[in-house]
């Protein structure tokens with residue numbers, strides 16, 4: 001289904017979202033400086049990374065919401081080996097933030113000193129522009 005392939009996703013430089021179609025507005029929001037997920041209008045289920053279809057009630061009636069405020073650092077892990085395409089970024093740390101109703105997976109900003117990282121600390125997701133023109137989001141201290 002070529003019409004579902006949107007090359008804006010080539011600009012996204014952190015996590016492979018290629019299995020997700022129809023949610024390419026994610027990149028549009030990154031360009032606006034916003035990290036957004038989707039919420040099912042029918043049952044209220046929240047998705048991050050954004051999904052176009054609800055796996056809870058199978059509705060495709062979704063709306064976008066902005067990931068704002070701080071989440072709690074649940075876990076993180078320093079990677080020595082990266083997925084194909086991200087080897088040049090190594091080493092970096094991936095992490096999971098708990099926002100209460102949803103969790104956000106991503107990477108820690110390189111400028112967060114490792115000795116200041118604590119499980120449970122408040123962090124926020126911010127849009128990060130990469131030197132090659134790609135974009136991602138990273139977690140910084142809130």
Ligand SMILES: [Zn+2]
Pocket residue numbers: 040041042043044045054055056057058059
């Ligand atoms: Zn639903």
